[in-house]
Each structure stands twice: as structure tokens, then as C-alpha cells.
Amino acid sequence: MRALPLLLLTIACPMALGGPLCTNADKAQWQDQAKFQENLKAQGYEIKKFKVTDGNCYEIYGLDKDKRKVEIYFDPVSGDAMQEEEEEEEEQY
Template sequence: MRKLLLLSLALASPLTFAATECTTADKAQWQDQDKFQAGLKAQGYEINKFKVTDGNCYEIYGFNKDGKKVEIYFDPVSGNAVKSDVES
């Protein structure tokens, strides 16, 4: 029983902690971080935290134009949202 539990945890762990992968493009092709953030602010986003993730995403924490709390992962090349979590 214990071996079965350990095996199931070992198999599930990589899926649980898998990072969102946004791009494999060279960083020279990425949009400038400051300009990217300025574009989001122009769309009404309030950015509390901006970071580059291990999965090569631009990630923001903040609020959208409707004042809802958001966490969004963007492809830094295209600027498209790859994954988002918006407060309901």
C-alpha cells in the first residue's frame, strides 16, 4: 500500500508543479518589458507585480480594467495571453 502511494505521488508531482510554457523563442525576439507593461496599462490594467517565469512567460499580478484581481501569463513574443486567472 505504501509503495502504491509513493508511486502515485511520484507520477503526479511533475504534473502538479509543471510550469506554464509560453515560448521557446530566443529572448532577442521578445517584446521589451517596459513597453509591454505600458501597453497593458494603456488597456486599463493595474500591474502590482511583473516577472519573467521559468516557463519563459511575462506574468502579471494586478487588476483588470473592471477592477477584478488577475494573474495572467503572456507569450512575450506575440503578447497573447496563454493562461489567466480572473477573480469572479
């Protein structure tokens, strides 16, 4: 019976991070942050805020190539988008 609360906490903890777990790879394998951002800008993204999340993701807030407000989590090793959300409300960056 005591295992149930522990199981629930284990399941809920990743949800508390507010984003996905992108990688468990050593940070030596991650793409350089500045180069990664430059690559996104070359693809038409406008980055208002960039950060590394607790889930080992590169996260951006900004505009996509169609000028829509987005929040995107990227795998810092592969560069793949792991989760993307269009922002509907005005958010301060």
C-alpha cells in the same frame, strides 16, 4: 519498467513550474518588458507585480480593466494571454 518513473517526472516537471510554458523563442525576439507593461496599462490594466517566469512568460498580478484581481501569463513574443486566473483571495503583491 524504469522508463515509467522517468516519463512521469517529465510530465510532472512543467506542472511544478506553477504556470504554462509560453515560448521557446530566443529572448532577442521578446517584446521589451517596459513597453509591454505600458501597453497593458494603456488597455486599463493595473500591474501590482510583473515578472518573467521559469516557463518563459511575462506574468502579471494586478487588476484588469474591470478592476478584478488577476494573475495572467503572457507569451512575451506575441503578447497573447496564455493563462488567466481571477484572484479570489487577498494576495500580497
